[in-house]
Amino acid sequence: xxxxxxxxxxxxxxxxxxxxxxxxxxxxxxxxxxxxxxxxxxxxxxxxxxxxxxxxxxxxxxxxxxxxxxxxxxxxxxxxxxxxxxxxxxxxxxxxxxxxxxxxxxxxxxxxxxxxxxxxxxxxxxxxxxxxxxxxx
Numbered sequence: 001x002x003x004x005x006x007x008x009x010x011x012x013x014x015x016x017x018x019x020x021x022x023x024x025x026x027x028x029x030x031x032x033x034x035x036x037x038x039x040x041x042x043x044x045x046x047x048x049x050x051x052x053x054x055x056x057x058x059x060x061x062x063x064x065x066x067x068x069x070x071x072x073x074x075x076x077x078x079x080x081x082x083x084x085x086x087x088x089x090x091x092x093x094x095x096x097x098x099x100x101x102x103x104x105x106x107x108x109x110x111x112x113x114x115x116x117x118x119x120x121x122x123x124x125x126x127x128x129x130x131x132x133x134x135x136x137x
Contacts, residue, residue, distance in 0.1 A: 018117075021065050021108075024058055025118050029105050031055035067108045072120045076100045082107060084119040088126040096125040 031054050038048040059069060072083065078098045089101040100122045107120035 017065055021062060021067055021117065024062055024065070025067075025108055028055055028058040028062065031058065032105070062108060066111050067117055068111045069106045069108055070120065071106045072100050072103055072122060074100050074102060078124055082116055082119050083124075084121045085124050086121045087123045089123050091125040091127060093125075094127065097127050099125050101125050 031051055035048050035051045035055065038044075038051065062069075070082075075096075076099060078085075078100070083100070086104045091097070091101075102123045103120060104123065105121040107116060108118045109116045
């Protein structure tokens with residue numbers, strides 16, 4: 001009976017928190033992109049620091065919701081369970097095929113279960129082709 005109650009409680013918690021954490025992850029990504037844009041444009045560094053602190057606050061909120069960030073590094077081999085293809089980069093080197101060229105956005109997973117809630121978004125090397133997958137966000 002205890003296991004059934006615990007499972008029901010976890011399902012209810014997930015149905016309440018999943019939409020909220022998904023929105024928080026999108027907010028985190030938007031803030032990080034804005035920080036990068038400000039840095040590239042040479043804008044006021046204080047504004048970039050402020051935006052970065054907001055992103056850190058969102059990351060702390062996600063941590064309190066039981067999600068932890070994780071990332072990948074260039075050269076890492078594609079793993080379906082942890083990576084999402086945002087774009088491909090053409091390469092002539094067979095050793096680079098299906099490896100990360102550039103990380104676009106970090107991923108998040110549940111701390112307790114290890115379940116990936118949002119995979120790392122990255123560009124991957126492909127031999128002889130360069131295109132954006134259709135229908136991705």
